[in-house]
Amino acid sequence: MEFKTVLSFCPYCGCGCGLLLEVLDGKIVGTLPSKTSPVNQGKLCIKGWTVHEFITSPNRLTQPMVRQDDALHDSSWDEALHLAATRLKEIKEKHGPDSIGVLTSAKCTNEENYLLQKFTRAALGTNNIDHCARL
């Protein structure tokens, strides 16, 4: 038996409210506002209060998928990553690095954004990287 609350931060707007995820035996069962967070001081808006709902949604992706005969099919990580790396390599060789573009995410962490721009610049060899925040 394990019940704990884990400090995290709201994935919605830029306020960055601190919240506590209630975790019962490894499953997220609820959300509470963090009372010690300087931004929100124990309060949240309706979106923050309900973050556990989308995390545990049955619609979450659980498996890599590759396109075959015009439809997406479940695949293994190995197959999907191999295909992605190979196709990107082929396109870079044939059309040059600037024929590839990357859209990074305002929803992902700093570390992930850093890695993706590093991959774009150091591996793909282009500065074609942007995110949808101007949008």
Added chain:
Amino acid sequence: MSTKIKEAVRALLTEGKIKGFLGLREEKGNIMPYLFCDPKELDALSLGDWKKPGDTRYPLNQLMIKLAMAYPNETFAVLIRGCDERGLKELFKWKQLDEEKIVLIGLGCPDELAKACECEKPFPDSLIDGPKGEKVDSQKVAQVEGMDLDTRLQFWKAEFNRCIKCFGCRNICPMCFCNECSIEEDQLVGTGEIPPANPTFHLARAIHMVGRCIDCGLCEEACPADIPLRTLYKKVGEIIHQEFGYKTGLSVDEKSPFNIIEVK
């Protein structure tokens, strides 16, 4: 940090009388609800004081209901203050928790906190540590009562106008345990608008607090619009006391005001 509470919990855990103790844990400056199952973890126990006494209180009773639902046969201990004990008494009455399966670890509140809460009884009967403080009369209710009817309505409407409909008051409330909540229903309080129907949204909830609200103040602390919700629900409590002689959470045996209505 209270050694009395720690020792009481340690004894319960080592003797196997409880499966776990639902309290607060301090971890690098953050204070969070946690179920202590191992006595070794108790060094990190917190009583919810941070910048001011009692300013990191969480709805432990509400989490207790979730735990009891997942583990109906286990016995747990829970950290409680005066208001939480009042809450448990009502929760037993409303059959949300089983009295036999809960051990109360009581903590009394210091005067400073009792004053801020304008608390009816700032300590639990099952007091293990902390002071047995004095009752503090409510001035905030009297202040609003002092306004004439029209001014009072305008006052409340202006306060409610800030509501962003976060449902935080309901979400954090240890006494809001309904499976389906009527203030979410479009037919009862229109959905999709902020501020929500003024004053319907707030009065609907205030009415539900009859015989439920144990005046813990968590709702007001969670309100992003700083609406004086506690004053509103205190008034509800006062009316119930005046009309039916019922004090919410005072005893497990006293019948709820709904019963009294029937008798009358």
Added chain:
Amino acid sequence: MAGLAAVFGSGAMTNSIEEIENADCILIIGSNTSVAHPLIATRVFRAKAKGAKVIVADPRRIPIILQSDLHLQQNLGTDVALINGLMHIILKKGWQDQTFIDERTENFEELKKVVEHYSPEKVSEITGISVEDLEKAAEYYAKAERATILYTMGITQHTTGVDNVKSLAHLAMLTGNLGKESTGINPLRGQNNVQGACDMGGLPNVYTGYQAVVDQAVKQKFEEAWGATLSDKIGLTATEMFPAVLNGKMKALVILGENPVVSDADCLHVEKALKALDFLLVIDIFKTPTAEMAHVVLPGAAFAEKEGTFSNTERRVQLLRKAAEPPGEAKPDWQIIQELSSRFGYPMDYASPRAIMEEIAKLTPSYGGITYDRLQGDGLQWPCPNTEHPGTKFLHQGRFTRGKGLFSAIEYKPAAEMADEEYPFQLTTGRVHVHYHTGTMTRNSPSLEREISECFLEMHPEDASELKVGEGDWVMIASRRGSVSSRVKLTDVAGRKTVFMPFHFLESRANILTNPTFDPVAKIPEFKVCAVKIEKMDRSDKSISSPP
């Protein structure tokens, strides 16, 4: 953030969220604060309770106006005229902070010259705001000891977005409302880690911490650190990428957690571009409409299922803790990226996000003092150059990043697409309180869907009666780019001939209509104004369960 960068040399919220509650005057412009940034609205409520004057400038009667002392209902796209008008009045009355102007800014004369032409009468004509209200607003703002400005996309999503932001910055400089507590100019970021994505170099022209890709010294530093040859050619922005695909220059796209099929202006065009790609890789937590079009889809982890940091709108870097495992075979995105990179031939082998942050701190002066150990409490606000530095609560104290604050002359230009005979309505887009961006997360949340589950078009009752449509009727809304259908909601929230639609709904994609014409500098499309025509649809309410 190009506007702020041009004026001050750096672009971010100048002050902190907690400081807002101690301002004496708050100018909220183009921000539906209580809907889009509720916990910032909290600070506005508190400031108001302490006696601050709150001015809301917005074409719509948004909820925060209930807390305002003054609502300026400017015509869509006339912000520059409005701000020039305010500056005109301030200069005329001598309310400017001359010491601040003399000591900390340059090019003041140029501003003065252009503002000269914006008499209250002329501005009233352009914006539709009365002269009296303009004067009141100028007085509230200029006479406050501490005045602060809050703005969001309502300011930036215009062809004149950069001009709008610069104008606001000028207004703050003119009155000395910078570099002090509870003042400043504060862009409220719409998505939780936009600030972080920018800080981390998720932009075509800069590496982390806004270090320019064209700067040879910077390039050399990164080449050495990364062991790779880097390009010093500025890349394409998101809005430039889709046309590049259609003209055959761009062949492959990698999209991490974004959904341009719903979020981007003229999204039918985007859809066409995605179809034309040789290869599309999407990493996401849901099967979004964008993912549906991919050749390979990789399942990522949600924020609660991994470690990492987010940087909020006040530059505060905060540490996420892992609460649960990702579902099925899904993996944290940082692991996915490093596996992809290794297979591509550029090996990456970080043990954890902590190790990645160590590398970021080494290469990024403004994050130099940020370590996971130091983030345990309240987080840290950058700039935080070294491990002894406590972080920075507000920017520009004593000096701007570029030295002196730069004034410039900005003339009002009307929106790129104005209503005309064929398209007589002006459409503006925005958010509703329960949904977020393209709805991939919020629309998978039952509590939020219960509040609002369907798109709507807000229309003035008088316009509606002319079109003979009533509450809940279906209408077809068409712009020069495409058409969508939606139900009508009657409200006088906006003036006549101005309609509003939220952009979260796939069934009624508002962005089919919006204008991709973008600001020449920031390359942000004009989401906030486009011309549309509206026709009643001939279908009875019950005959359709979802829009066509």
